[in-house]
Amino acid sequence: MDEELYTLIEFLKKPSISATGEGIEETANYLKETIEKLLGVKSNIEKTKGHPVVYAEINVNAKKTLLVYNHYDVQPVDPISEWKRAPFSATIENDRIYARGASDNKGTLMARLFAIKHLIDKHELNVNVKLLYEGEEEIGSVNLEDYIEKNANKLKADSVIMEGAGLDPKGRPQIVLGVKGLLYVELVLDYGTKDLHSSNAPLVRNPCIDLSKVISTLVDMEGRVLIEGFYNDVRELTEEERELIKKYDIDVEELRKALGFKELRYSDREKIAEALLTYPTCNIDGFECGYTGKGSKTIVPHRAFAKLDFRLVPNQDPYKIFELLKKHLQKVGFNGEIITHGFEYPVRTSVNSPVVKAMIESARRVYGTEPQVIPNSAGTQPMGLFVYKLGIRDAVSAIGAGGYYSNAHAPNENIRIDDYYKAIKHTEEFLKLYSTL
Amino acid sequence: MDEELYTLIEFLKKPSISATGEGIEETANYLKETIEKLLGVKSNIEKTKGHPVVYAEINVNAKKTLLVYNHYDVQPVDPISEWKRAPFSATIENDRIYARGASDNKGTLMARLFAIKHLIDKHELNVNVKLLYEGEEEIGSVNLEDYIEKNANKLKADSVIMEGAGLDPKGRPQIVLGVKGLLYVELVLDYGTKDLHSSNAPLVRNPCIDLSKVISTLVDMEGRVLIEGFYNDVRELTEEERELIKKYDIDVEELRKALGFKELRYSDREKIAEALLTYPTCNIDGFECGYTGKGSKTIVPHRAFAKLDFRLVPNQDPYKIFELLKKHLQKVGFNGEIITHGFEYPVRTSVNSPVVKAMIESARRVYGTEPQVIPNSAGTQPMGLFVYKLGIRDAVSAIGAGGYYSNAHAPNENIRIDDYYKAIKHTEEFLKLYSTL
Numbered sequence: 001m002d003e004e005l006y007t008l009i010e011f012l013k014k015p016s017i018s019a020t021g022e023g024i025e026e027t028a029n030y031l032k033e034t035i036e037k038l039l040g041v042k043s044n045i046e047k048t049k050g051h052p053v054v055y056a057e058i059n060v061n062a063k064k065t066l067l068v069y070n071h072y073d074v075q076p077v078d079p080i081s082e083w084k085r086a087p088f089s090a091t092i093e094n095d096r097i098y099a100r101g102a103s104d105n106k107g108t109l110m111a112r113l114f115a116i117k118h119l120i121d122k123h124e125l126n127v128n129v130k131l132l133y134e135g136e137e138e139i140g141s142v143n144l145e146d147y148i149e150k151n152a153n154k155l156k157a158d159s160v161i162m163e164g165a166g167l168d169p170k171g172r173p174q175i176v177l178g179v180k181g182l183l184y185v186e187l188v189l190d191y192g193t194k195d196l197h198s199s200n201a202p203l204v205r206n207p208c209i210d211l212s213k214v215i216s217t218l219v220d221m222e223g224r225v226l227i228e229g230f231y232n233d234v235r236e237l238t239e240e241e242r243e244l245i246k247k248y249d250i251d252v253e254e255l256r257k258a259l260g261f262k263e264l265r266y267s268d269r270e271k272i273a274e275a276l277l278t279y280p281t282c283n284i285d286g287f288e289c290g291y292t293g294k295g296s297k298t299i300v301p302h303r304a305f306a307k308l309d310f311r312l313v314p315n316q317d318p319y320k321i322f323e324l325l326k327k328h329l330q331k332v333g334f335n336g337e338i339i340t341h342g343f344e345y346p347v348r349t350s351v352n353s354p355v356v357k358a359m360i361e362s363a364r365r366v367y368g369t370e371p372q373v374i375p376n377s378a379g380t381q382p383m384g385l386f387v388y389k390l391g392i393r394d395a396v397s398a399i400g401a402g403g404y405y406s407n408a409h410a411p412n413e414n415i416r417i418d419d420y421y422k423a424i425k426h427t428e429e430f431l432k433l434y435s436t437l
Numbered sequence: 438m439d440e441e442l443y444t445l446i447e448f449l450k451k452p453s454i455s456a457t458g459e460g461i462e463e464t465a466n467y468l469k470e471t472i473e474k475l476l477g478v479k480s481n482i483e484k485t486k487g488h489p490v491v492y493a494e495i496n497v498n499a500k501k502t503l504l505v506y507n508h509y510d511v512q513p514v515d516p517i518s519e520w521k522r523a524p525f526s527a528t529i530e531n532d533r534i535y536a537r538g539a540s541d542n543k544g545t546l547m548a549r550l551f552a553i554k555h556l557i558d559k560h561e562l563n564v565n566v567k568l569l570y571e572g573e574e575e576i577g578s579v580n581l582e583d584y585i586e587k588n589a590n591k592l593k594a595d596s597v598i599m600e601g602a603g604l605d606p607k608g609r610p611q612i613v614l615g616v617k618g619l620l621y622v623e624l625v626l627d628y629g630t631k632d633l634h635s636s637n638a639p640l641v642r643n644p645c646i647d648l649s650k651v652i653s654t655l656v657d658m659e660g661r662v663l664i665e666g667f668y669n670d671v672r673e674l675t676e677e678e679r680e681l682i683k684k685y686d687i688d689v690e691e692l693r694k695a696l697g698f699k700e701l702r703y704s705d706r707e708k709i710a711e712a713l714l715t716y717p718t719c720n721i722d723g724f725e726c727g728y729t730g731k732g733s734k735t736i737v738p739h740r741a742f743a744k745l746d747f748r749l750v751p752n753q754d755p756y757k758i759f760e761l762l763k764k765h766l767q768k769v770g771f772n773g774e775i776i777t778h779g780f781e782y783p784v785r786t787s788v789n790s791p792v793v794k795a796m797i798e799s800a801r802r803v804y805g806t807e808p809q810v811i812p813n814s815a816g817t818q819p820m821g822l823f824v825y826k827l828g829i830r831d832a833v834s835a836i837g838a839g840g841y842y843s844n845a846h847a848p849n850e851n852i853r854i855d856d857y858y859k860a861i862k863h864t865e866e867f868l869k870l871y872s873t874l
Contacts, residue, residue: 180636182735184733184735186733191698191699191700192696192697192698192699193697193698194697196696196697196698197816198718198720198722198746198748199617199713199748199814199815199816199817200696200713200815201660201718201719201720201746201748202660202702202712202713202716202718202815203692203696203698203701203702203703203709203712203713204696204698204700204701204702205658205660205700205702206656206720206721208652208721208723208724208743209652209653209655209656209721210658211649212648212649212650212652212653212721212724213649213652213653213658215645215646215649215650215653216646216649216650216652216653218646219643219646221642221647221650221770223638223639223642255640259629259633259637259640259641260629260630260631260633260739261628261629261630261633261640261641261739262628262629263628263641263642264640264641265639265640265641265642266640272640275639275640276636276637276639276640279639281635281638281639282638283635283638283643283735283737284643284645284646284649284726284727284738285635285727285728285733285734285735285736285737285738286645286726286727286728286729286730286734286736286738287645287649287724287725287726287727287729287741288724288725288726288729289721289723289724289725290721290722290723290724290744291722291723291744292723292724292725292742292744293723295778296621296623296722296744296746296778296779297722297723297744298619298621298720298722298746298817299722299723300720300722301721301722301723302697302698304724305729306645307727307728307729307733307734309635309638309733309735311635311636311638333658341732341733342733377636378636378637378639379634379636380636380735
């Protein structure tokens, strides 16, 4: 067994469950030692208010600096009974290695590390690299923002590569150029101290009706957000982005089946891709008031609340959108409580940026196929922290040792051993190309 | 101890909890025997699909026939730890008798029974009386409609006196001339098989938003129902009803405090009385969709439901209102499921009807005070069954052995022994007057 596979197995055998803390410290230590042994540089275990960050710099006095973001923590293993091999046995069977974290995200982390080692060994590393390994990604990166703010000078770089992309169902490597932003808000109306017998309905306002009226003013039947100014800052799609959307590969009927909804808003493949990747949204995640059990109960509820998320696109600013929302709520007469649960900036890197060009061309060379380039994920990741807090120009989610088949977050998580080696190769080729662009 | 009090105590000592069935059969038997012993007529225990009805007729070949409705079942006793005397001990302390059912509604039942006995004994009963004692009122009168339909001929009468009224906080007897009607409906929108990650929000309709839009079309900010034709059948208030509303005694600030809502729609006492007693309403009892736990979760819920009750006034027909609602829902594009949980007719008897005139005048004589005459209750009772199914012209809720102080449905339920004797006297005077009007 070669050093690449042996080291990965050792890494996968260590539990590092951020939710419980199990194995976190040992795994962080293992990572620090492995970095120092393989790359010949000093590595630090850096405290946060939660699990530590493992950090290292490889300075080759190059013009460009790349920040590499990964996480060493994993999801809990439950339901344990559905695992066919122990989750931390790192069992090899046929062409695969099975372990919690194999795909998300230890395989990718270790592949990138060996690629850097190979280039150092061959004196071919022509990019300064900063390694930032977080230990809380699976519990929502709770202390990452604070860490980044406190270490902003140290973390400066030209580009960042994030985790989160892998191989699509057709085996093509995904290259994701950004993420949607997020604003998450809870609205609460509380008119009294207790629910009333509904014979009192003539005398009091019903918070459930009032909140329904507020919600009904937010979005029209086509899903368009009705808050004044909401779309003002949305920048138009570039020609390149339109091209990427045209090429985005979705089987509409399979998607509909997978979602399980009777109807989709659109039936056209390209329209679906455009909406999914580039439309900002206002969505209701939950709403509750009054009696929600079986049958009937006649009350005027005293309290109602709704949870709303806004997915944002370039150049929408979640804090500015929040101000517009508050203005809208005031206009429609909402006088309840507003609780915020999150602000995330949208990110969309140009397909023509050096980091993306290098990522696409290296993917072609290593995988022998055209990669799937996606303008941004339909979802949200804390990519904005790097772009907005550190002033890093370009960010991309790409290079993944796992794929569509990998059961990330589920039992029997696995990667193909071949895909691990391809990820090493992809990183090497990427770093070489990136240094020249 | 006289027979009146002794018999009541025996009656109160028998548990008759309709929810569990405890003591129902024994109590029904006791009632049958008591009627036969006191009144010298035959009484029947009549089967329903649930607990039996106890029935008797006293035919004195009078022109007028009065139906007397009461129930012999009681609420469960929990929380038992809060009772200061055992709930079925029927303990006398100072001027009161404590027992589950003392106020609701065994005291009233027995008071009426002794009044009839006294008149029979004195040969002064000049009204035919039909006694209908239900055993399921506390569980929603589930089989009463069926019983009434099957016994429609037998139950025919000119008027009916219902239970449910007692003494108000100032000790005045309440005379309630009717009830609001009810339509209870549940609306369900279900778009799929599972909740989706909210990154899919651009692709699917959100049932929570759609249901909010539907609800927002039902009622305006002033509480006026927006369903076309909803108010068409509402008959205007009569002069007599306006007079009753003017006299309806409410302390606005005490009411607001008791309700616990920060604001009432109206501050004027008379306007409050008018709204409470005579406005039909559309109220949301409950609404639920998606994630309703703490913090944030980003999903598009697949299912949303809302529970609605309509309180109706003369001459609104709940079945007709349901048709108008369905038409409205269709118009606003609601294409989900509609589940009905109840239809009840509104009832409002004229203050000039013989039964009400007799009730008011007899109350004045017995209590030495002006009774509180209320055009109808703000809530709903199955009074419409008697009026609509049996064609009985006049119905009134009046004569109660209990009062504001009685803790009906709560621990330490009680009545003043004096109020029990007053209820006997009130019934006697009422029956005598009624026969002459």
